[in-house]
Amino acid sequence: MIAGFVMLIIAMGIGRFSYTSILPLMQSQTHLTATESGYLAGSNNLGYLIAGFGAGFITWGNRRAHHLRIHLILCIISTGLMGITSSFIGWLFLRFIAGISSGLIYVLSSSLVMDALISYKREKWVGFFYGGVGTGIALTGLTTPFLSHFTWRGAWIGFFVVSLILTLPIWSYIHDAKPQPLSTNSASKHSLILPHSIFVWLLVAYGLEGLGYIVSATFLVAMVKQMPNISAFADFSWIVVGLAAVPSPLFWSWWASHASYIKPLITALILQALGVTMPIIMPNIIGVVIGSILFGGTFMGISMLSLAAARMVRQSNSNYAIALMTGFFGIGQIIGPIGAGFILEAAHSYSLALIISASVLALAVIILIFGTVILSKTELNCMSQSK
Incomplete structure (x- = not known):
């Protein structure tokens, strides 16, 4: 559950919603217009849509953890590359990739954690797991003012480093549990x-x-x-x-x-x-x-x-x-x-x-x-x- 909590921090708090706190920096330092800002957000949301919608029609079997690791890496890399790229088209592509990866991380981590909680009859703990989204948002809000001293590029690259640091201790906990019969919950x-x-x-x-x-x-x-x-x-x-x-x-x-x-x-x-x-x-x-x-x-x-x-x-x-x-x-x-x-x-x-x-x-x-x-x-x- 803690590993899933951390993955939500990375995927949702950083991969998706750090854009909200970095946006004013990009608008002032790269002259990003309001229309362009909307397109970047829309590109990310399009990726998230494809991931969330497609995930329901994919038979993952016992490969959920494998795909979860891949998309965790993609989410982190696409975040860091935002600070290196200067092209608007490049940003659109990276936000799209971040949307796909964060969407699949959300779906797959939810699936793995829920299976584990149900197996151990701890369904009520699910609220703690989803608290990772809010924690990630608070983290980006707290960190952006410090990272902004290194311009908008430093903010994106800084979140790339933060994501790597958060990933290291949970990496070994990303695995498929043995299937358990689902209990009837409340x-x-x-x-x-x-x-x-x-x-x-x-x-x-x-x-x-x-x-x-x-x-x-x-x-x-x-x-x-x-x-x-x-x-x-x-x-x-x-x-x-x-x-x-x-x-x-x-x-x-x-x-x-x-x-x-x-x-x-x-x-x-x-x-x-x-x-x-x-x-x-x-x-x-x-x-x-x-x-x-x-x-x-x-x-x-x-x-x-x-x-x-x-x-x-x-x-x-x-x-x-x-x-x-x-x-x-x-x-x-x-x-x-x-x-x-x-x-x-x-x-x-x-x-x-x-x-x-x-x-x-x-x-x-x-x-x-x-x-x-x-x-x-x-x-x-x-x-x-x-x-």
Whole structure:
């Protein structure tokens, strides 16, 4: 579990989200435009989409650890090469490779760790494992100000070195465990609570989440850099996001164990929409802190709850269900930053992009509520007819 935790730090915190903290440096030192910034984020998200969607259709057998090691190396190398390359096309390619590798690391490490936890009847520990994402985000936020003294190149190369240091002690723990019969865990009771037809509503809502959350996940630090009087707080805002994300999987998994998945999911989406708009409602340090806490405390929870719910209602073909969910989520992640880049170029302000982002998240809430109400009425009708 600790090895998986560290791999999430490398793959997600560094491989994917370090771009958010380094972006302001690249914009100021390489004259990267908002549109180009969006394309780089979209390229990474496209790689992540291909990896997450494709992973559901690949039969890994007992070679998961082998592929995991390969993609861990690719993730680290592509991060370091970002600091050596000066070509925009080169950056697009490297971010694409980082997206593929980080996506496969996320899928394969989750698979290995979950198998181990289930084998030892420690399913409740999964929240600690997913805390690696928030830890990685906090780490990049803390480290970037120091690495920035060596320019944007030093930041990328510095994260390459950090990733190598983190990999060395866990390398020998990356291996395929002997297959164990899956035990019936407490989460299985939720499959009785959730009707199978909720999957379509979950699918659409999760796609909207990918579109809505990624704007803040890409441009938060750059936005705070441009806010009067608190620009020096920009890097700290990303640290707050990471710190809030560390314990969030534990909280949301605890609530889900007491209230199924839909109510916590709707609540998390509402809180995230509020968090996205807080820097607009309160354009000061308080608004940014509250927004960062709400955003960091929900995005991993939403992902975990959505995928867990999909897995429960499609137990007979869970790999396909998760791959489809990841595909819709990934499409949203690609459209989000590219569209936001065009909006930023036209409006010269982050406010409109964030308002649209929050509106998309609000639409996801409406869809889930609407779907739940329709399904509840359908079930009542079926019960009355059976009587």
